[in-house]
Amino acid sequence: MLFDSTSLQGLTLDNRVGLAPMTRVSATADGCATDEMAQYYAKFADGGFAFLVTEGVYTDSAYSKGYLNQPGLVTDDQVDAWEQVVDAVHDAGSPIFAQLMHCGAQNQGMPPSEPQETIAPSPVQPEAEKSEAYGGSGSYPVPEQATHDDLETAREGFVSAATNAAEAGFDGVEIHGANGYFLNEFLSSTMNQRDDEYGGDPEARVRYPAEVVSAIAEAVPEDFVVGIRVSQTMVTDTDHQWDEGEDAAAVFFEELSAAGAEFIHTTEPDATVASFGEDGLTLAKAAVEYVTDDTVVIANGGLGTPAAARSALEDGADLLTLATGALANPDWPQRVADGDELTEFDYREFLRPEATISEHELTLED
Ligand SMILES: Cc1cc2nc3c(=O)[nH]c(=O)nc-3n(C[C@H](O)[C@H](O)[C@H](O)COP(=O)(O)O)c2cc1C
Numbered sequence: 001m002l003f004d005s006t007s008l009q010g011l012t013l014d015n016r017v018g019l020a021p022m023t024r025v026s027a028t029a030d031g032c033a034t035d036e037m038a039q040y041y042a043k044f045a046d047g048g049f050a051f052l053v054t055e056g057v058y059t060d061s062a063y064s065k066g067y068l069n070q071p072g073l074v075t076d077d078q079v080d081a082w083e084q085v086v087d088a089v090h091d092a093g094s095p096i097f098a099q100l101m102h103c104g105a106q107n108q109g110m111p112p113s114e115p116q117e118t119i120a121p122s123p124v125q126p127e128a129e130k131s132e133a134y135g136g137s138g139s140y141p142v143p144e145q146a147t148h149d150d151l152e153t154a155r156e157g158f159v160s161a162a163t164n165a166a167e168a169g170f171d172g173v174e175i176h177g178a179n180g181y182f183l184n185e186f187l188s189s190t191m192n193q194r195d196d197e198y199g200g201d202p203e204a205r206v207r208y209p210a211e212v213v214s215a216i217a218e219a220v221p222e223d224f225v226v227g228i229r230v231s232q233t234m235v236t237d238t239d240h241q242w243d244e245g246e247d248a249a250a251v252f253f254e255e256l257s258a259a260g261a262e263f264i265h266t267t268e269p270d271a272t273v274a275s276f277g278e279d280g281l282t283l284a285k286a287a288v289e290y291v292t293d294d295t296v297v298i299a300n301g302g303l304g305t306p307a308a309a310r311s312a313l314e315d316g317a318d319l320l321t322l323a324t325g326a327l328a329n330p331d332w333p334q335r336v337a338d339g340d341e342l343t344e345f346d347y348r349e350f351l352r353p354e355a356t357i358s359e360h361e362l363t364l365e366d
Pocket residue numbers: 020021022023024054055056099176178179229267268269300301302303304321322323324325351355
């Protein structure tokens with residue numbers, strides 16, 4: 001099953017295994033992708049990953065940027081700089097999607113000395129400390145509640161970043177609606193306490209993310225893929241669950257898919273474990289159950305062994321992605337197809353003390 005070729009909205013994929021998005025804060029200070037990043041991404045395509053999703057890329061110059069040295073898709077220079085990455089990955093034979101990210105209240109990496117204004121659906125402070133591996137320290141600031149003008153600016157940012165991604169040659173975009181960042185916060189009744197049309201029941205909470213999906217879908221070329229990533233859990237609240245459980249999932253997946261999401265990429269810490277009650281559905285299975293039309297479902301989280309990866313497909317997901325398993329095994333698909341042993345992931349080797357790309361990650365070992 002893992003190695004059946006398949007298609008994703010017109011793109012032919014050699015197998016079912018993709019690279020999950022991973023922020024590596026290795027761009028230039030003004031948000032341009034580098035030659036090193038081109039080598040880093042191409043290596044996963046060389047190693048057999050059938051599609052790649054980039055790290056979270058910021059979308060506007062107002063409040064979207066969440067880390068120092070995060071790449072953007074805002075300026076002409078940033079668009080030009082991505083071309084070297086896209087070309088290298090295409091030359092190695094895989095499609096690549098840009099993950100479009102607005103950090104919301106989780107402005108992760110900025111040290112306390114940086115200006116710390118953030119916006120979110122509501123002025124709710126994320127409970128956790130910022131990540132030192134991403135250059136941050138201390139607590140997150142209390143965000144300002146996003147005004148309707150802020151929402152318009154953010155939506156326009158997402159749309160222009162998507163059309164910029166098409167211009168840079170990307171095959172599509174993944175909108176970041178997971179892990180506690182801006183769009184994900186709308187889905188949560190803890191982080192979203194709005195009393196306007198964007199807060200309240202699940203139908204209202206998914207309205208703004210769905211508007212972003214449909215605005216992008218209308219703006220990009222016909223054959224450009226548009227998907228969204230969704231999770232219950234957040235970087236700053238790793239046990240977070242939607243109050244309405246599966247009922248919320250039903251509304252979210254149906255609305256996002258109807259708005260034009262051609263894939264939904266679910267992520268949970270362990271995608272093989274039920275997300276809604278002990279015997280309930282996994283998040284990916286809930287997506288399979290509730291999407292409309294032919295929206296493709298991608299599962300992620302804890303799928304780094306061949307057995308776990310297979311079980312996600314048996315559970316109904318069309319595709320799966322690996323993050324940490326891919327760092328440790330940039331040729332995971334080839335190794336598994338050849339029956340070779342996999343390397344265990346070790347944080348210290350890749351992401352400590354900082355999450356930047358290391359020299360040893362740039363070439364595949366023979
Ligand atoms: C270094 C690192 C950076 C990450 N950055 C992002 C990101 O930019 N966007 C995102 O949606 N998820 C991000 N994630 C989460 C991963 O995509 C993935 O969901 C998580 O690691 C679980 O998958 P795994 O068990 O295969 O590692 C990151 C994870 C790691 C380890």
